[in-house]
Amino acid sequence: MKHRVRNYSSNSTAHTMKTKLVRKYPTVKESSHIEIKSTIYIKSKTPYISAIKRISKKLQDPKPANIKYITIMGMGKAVEKTLSIACYFQTKKQRKVEIxxxxxxxxxxxxxxxxxxxxxxxxDLETTLKKRTISGLRVKIYV
Amino acid sequence: MSTKPTESGGKKTLNKNQKLRKKRVRNARSIRAEAIIASKSNTSNELTETGGILKVDQFINSRHYEINQLQIAMHRSKRSSSTRVFQALPRKLRRRTASHNIRRIPKRMRNRAIREMTKSAQQNPISPGLKGRKLHGLSSSALYKARMQVKLLRLAAKSNSLKLQLPEGATEAKVNLRQRIKLLNNAIKSSKRTTILKMNNRMGSYDNTGINEMAPIPRGRIKYYKRQRVFSWLPTHIWNAKRSHMMKRWGFQIPWSATQKCFKLSHRLGNSTAASDGALCIDSSFVGTMILRDNDSTGAFLKDLISKITNGRAILKKYYSSKCFFEGLLYDLNSHEVVLGPFDLLWINDVTVLLRLHPSLYSDLFNSLLQFKDNISIQDCRFSLASITLKGSKSSSALASILRSVGPSKSFEQLKLISRLTDPSVLPSKTMFAFNAIDPRHLANPKKITKPNKDLSVEQIMSLQTEFPATEFSSVLQRLVDPTERENSYKNQQTLKGLARRRRNLLLSDAANEHTSTIPHDSINDPSIPIVIIRRQKSMDWVVVMPWFWMLPFWYQLNRIPRIFNVGLRQVQQLNYEQRQLYFPDDYPFTSTGYMENNLYKRSSLKAKWDKKPRARRLNFEKIKDIHSVTLPSFTGEIGDYFSCDWKLLQILRNGIEFLTKNGEEVNMIESNKTTQFDDHKNRIVTVLNDLFELYKDEISADKVDDVVPVKFATALSEPVANKVSTLLDISTQALAIVPITCEVSGRGHPRDNARIYQIPSEHKIFWHNVVKGVYRSDGRIDHNQTIPLPKPHHLIGFITSGTFHLSEGRGVGNGFIDQKFAQEQKDKYILIRNVGTNVYRVAHWDYIHV
Structure with missing residues (x-):
């Protein structure tokens, strides 16, 4: 993973001094074996077509066979892309989709x-941790 | 010659068993079919001239039956060839060695195996063993001993120096053999030591630390001592030797790669991707641990020393005060320009520090630190602290399922809290756990931590750093770095038999214990093991450090967990490559270890492989055409050494070009009307590019054992080196600054190790720019058959140290080094890559690797 460095002004703190964001952490994931196999995370960098292909493959040949739906997760900037993927499966592929x-x-x-x-x-910088909340989306596409 | 005709007319007659087997195979292969006879009752009335009516349901049923039979037959015929029970074992459990030996087959399958063996014409499966039979009135082992004694006596009688050692009378001629042996036995008995070193456990575990001296190799079974004199064994050697290819390097026998195929597996599990659902583990005890303690209570001397060897980094607040785990480069004591290699460091308190070093660096640093014996005490813990390195999303849950703390422990609670986490990159930079653990064999098998009702929240993750149990952590760490405390941890270390006895007694004592196979920890008698678990941020793995002789029980338990796989150094290298990090020593050509690895070790093995091939079958590097757009008289075909990254050439070439262009002149290829000239001191005068290659040839043919590294390390951030190449001598002596890069081929093909990196000549920029964008044929497909403009030899700027097809990128990726001066001047970050022995150039986009 690349440690991205950039300056941004934190709104929550009272002073307007620029603080340095050292790293953005990923979300907390505590998945079971089945969840790992049936969840796909969409980044803003994920190409739309390859996401569609990956999901279609999973829907056609679900492994393990007993899973009922594929979960697609997207947050922040990737929400729009996640939604458009959901729409694709709902309208073009006539799948049952739950958002x-x-x-x-x-x-x-x-x-x-x-x-x-x-x-x-x-x-080498000393750091502190800060919580941030962003909007996210969980899409269930039924097999 | 007369031949007796055989019964079967030339064919070999089969014995009863073979016939049986043949029959079984034939039976298994026969497939039953149900012909649709359009059912007898219907034949008469419904079959007309135009044909019968097809009864669809019957027809389908009958096909259904046939397909079923086909599948069953396939399955049967596959199984019929496997005649023995061990052949039906899963791949992981199969052992070919001595598979006739009933004791090697898992217990649950033994009865079946015995039955199968007695059925076949083999000898009795249960051999009486060596002890049973008697020859000459002695059992075979006793006979062996007696014969050995005679042999040794004969040897002793021959050698004069040994004769003097023998007791009086033993060498006289009239004394017979029995008397001689008796005399010798008496002599042995009388000279035996009366004081025997007492151990605190029955397993023979002890703490083997060298204080201000190198520790000797661990005492083990005498039988295995001789083979460990040069390359000592890791604690898990016997386990690993059965499951991995081992390699003898750096004074250890190290697992090189698992015997099972595991390239894709380690890619899937080892990388920090959301799809990883297992973990990889390696016995990393070969990484040596050194503990330095300042004799003075201020610790100023030690701090200064550490500052020197880390170029001022490891004494920054983050590491010295906040005690975060440090991963960085080790510098030479005397020069902050000379890098030795990567290493880890952890401040235990203000006066004690723990270092973890690659075995190739260990002894050099240890010996050079010995000069400060008066100021610091140095513990050599190579054979007293062992470690396991784990990688993959299941690592934390695996650790939590084999470890249990002795008493209530905040640190262990924290480990349990995050144990179900499948993406460890969410953990804060200071994620470490330390507690006193119970013997892992107390658990009959690994037990998962039960899932709490609530999901893990962000606040809980943050609490790992904000509520770090510093006092508990440091107290356990103190135990771990103290030789006497380590020795204490072995106290009453139990044998497997002892533990089994306790487990049985537990069962017998109370019927309620039927379902609890865990032996309760006895806080007075049972050992408590100091154990430290460190999450390494940069390497993205977990390191578990524990006393040397406690390693094996943990290792056995760990490998019982499903989807935990053992790997070797090769897989570590693979994962480092995939994460675009440098792997020591292969990707560290600027250190002397890495340079030797490339220039001597890997080169000679590649060359030997090439030399072994017949002339017609091997690539003739000299005759490869169209590598460069100009040919120089000094070399033909491939540039530089064919079997390694030729850093010496790069140094001479880049320095030479700087020398030639120092006054702003153009680089001339060759002076056609003059041959090379020499000055008064018989030094070659360099005026054109061809002279540089001649100079390189001089240097190589001088056949010096050259361990001076021709390149030095620079980073993206470091200042441009102001090395002025002003004299002729500078060309081959001034070290060239190189920066680590990773590059991605944009198109087909992938770089291999030792591939050459060229800069894009300014006149070809537009062509390669179009290639990156994509040049299409008239049918809309990408054109791969364009004629490529070739660069000139002086466009060489670096080498790829490790390159192959990158599974997660889906294209060729290589890690390597290029000239720092070029890297800082270039803006569009495109380079050309050419594999050794080919004339195809690929354009690639590069970026810095941050070390």
């Missing part, structure tokens, strides 16, 4: 200001 909106908690790792030494690399 559940949720809010997802994620963690940001932010550099603390009391780094008296100035390290060359951002990975």
């Amino acid at each position: 559940i909106t949720t809010s997802v908690d994620v963690i940001d790792e932010i550099a603390t200001e009391d780094n008296e030494e100035s390290p060359v690399s951002t990975e």
